[in-house]
Amino acid sequence: MGAHIATGRFGLLRVLGLAVMKKRLALLGLVLIAAVAYVVYRSQPQQGANGSSLTLYGNIDVRLVNLAFEVEGRIAEMSVSEGASVSAGSPLARLDTRRLTLARDVAKAQVAAQRSELDKLVAGARAEEIRKLEADLEAARAEATNAKRRAQRAKELAGRKLASPQEYDDAQTSAEAAQAHAGAAQAALDLALSGARTEDIAAAKARLAALEGDLARAQVNLDDAVLVAPARAVAQSRILEPGDIASPARPVLTLALTEPLWARVYLAESDLGRVQQGQPAIVYTDSFPGQGYEGWVGYIAPSAEFTPKTVQTTELRADLVYQARVFVCNPRGELRQGMPVTVEIDLEAAPRASPGCDAPLAPSPRP
Numbered sequence: 001m002g003a004h005i006a007t008g009r010f011g012l013l014r015v016l017g018l019a020v021m022k023k024r025l026a027l028l029g030l031v032l033i034a035a036v037a038y039v040v041y042r043s044q045p046q047q048g049a050n051g052s053s054l055t056l057y058g059n060i061d062v063r064l065v066n067l068a069f070e071v072e073g074r075i076a077e078m079s080v081s082e083g084a085s086v087s088a089g090s091p092l093a094r095l096d097t098r099r100l101t102l103a104r105d106v107a108k109a110q111v112a113a114q115r116s117e118l119d120k121l122v123a124g125a126r127a128e129e130i131r132k133l134e135a136d137l138e139a140a141r142a143e144a145t146n147a148k149r150r151a152q153r154a155k156e157l158a159g160r161k162l163a164s165p166q167e168y169d170d171a172q173t174s175a176e177a178a179q180a181h182a183g184a185a186q187a188a189l190d191l192a193l194s195g196a197r198t199e200d201i202a203a204a205k206a207r208l209a210a211l212e213g214d215l216a217r218a219q220v221n222l223d224d225a226v227l228v229a230p231a232r233a234v235a236q237s238r239i240l241e242p243g244d245i246a247s248p249a250r251p252v253l254t255l256a257l258t259e260p261l262w263a264r265v266y267l268a269e270s271d272l273g274r275v276q277q278g279q280p281a282i283v284y285t286d287s288f289p290g291q292g293y294e295g296w297v298g299y300i301a302p303s304a305e306f307t308p309k310t311v312q313t314t315e316l317r318a319d320l321v322y323q324a325r326v327f328v329c330n331p332r333g334e335l336r337q338g339m340p341v342t343v344e345i346d347l348e349a350a351p352r353a354s355p356g357c358d359a360p361l362a363p364s365p366r367p
Helices: 002-043 098-123 127-159 165-194 198-223
Strands: 053-067 073-078 091-095 226-228 233-238 253-268 280-285 291-300 320-328 340-346
Touching: 053 320, 098 198, 127 165, 253 291, 253 340, 280 320
Parallel strands: none
Antiparallel strands: 053 253, 053 340, 073 091, 091 226, 233 253, 253 320, 280 291, 280 340, 291 320
């Protein structure tokens, strides 16, 4: 009798346990179904109640720039750290410039020497040199006249047998040499008066231009020893440090540009005919609830791709979608790389002719 009662109690408890387990499994199933439905809802584009807007989900993207020096050298100084905001033209790093400065100074001296040589060719002979050549010509002419007279007297003496034929020949030769010397002095004076040859001046100018090019290159190399920010940005990472050898092939810093800023979203093929570039949009983020940021559709991919794997349902990943970029204004710097956002595109608004963020835009409240 007692065994029969115990068996009955055990059966009753077993039945109650099975009922509780079934309820728990049913509740767990409902939770899983709700979670899957939420994922599908967040992953698929949603339309407004009246079809006048399109809601998309994506992430904020920015452009990253890997900066490197144009010349090779040892890094002497790093001016920024990770997270620092920089403006266009701000110095970020500097190389040891001793060798570059010496190369620039050598090129500058060569240019100065060649410029002086060109000036000398263009100016021609000095007045003092001209006067000296004129004096040399007068002396040579006087010597030639005197030699000619001596030769004439030697000829007369030789005719009267008072001088030997050899003496006459020597006097005649001296006269001819003096005359040639006078001609050489005349030619030297004419050359000085005519100045340098045109070809020599052209060659000197070309040599000067080449040296000036070397100087400009040396100056550019010296200027490139300072790494500056190309635009307003935030320093994301320091790849090299002071003491490292930098080169054009080794990036020093990675910058995240603050403009342009866009939300990367995906359009279904059925939405392509309704979305146009330039259409206004509002971007929302969970980090700043109740605030919207003005934007516009700036890019629609020309080719389709499979839905990114961030959407974890097999059905959605098999769909073909088109990537789009909704550029967004970020006046307060609140939007950051990778931030998940919700984008609402106004399908009834006309596309803007020249959208942009020229004026600061205050965040608009989310409806």
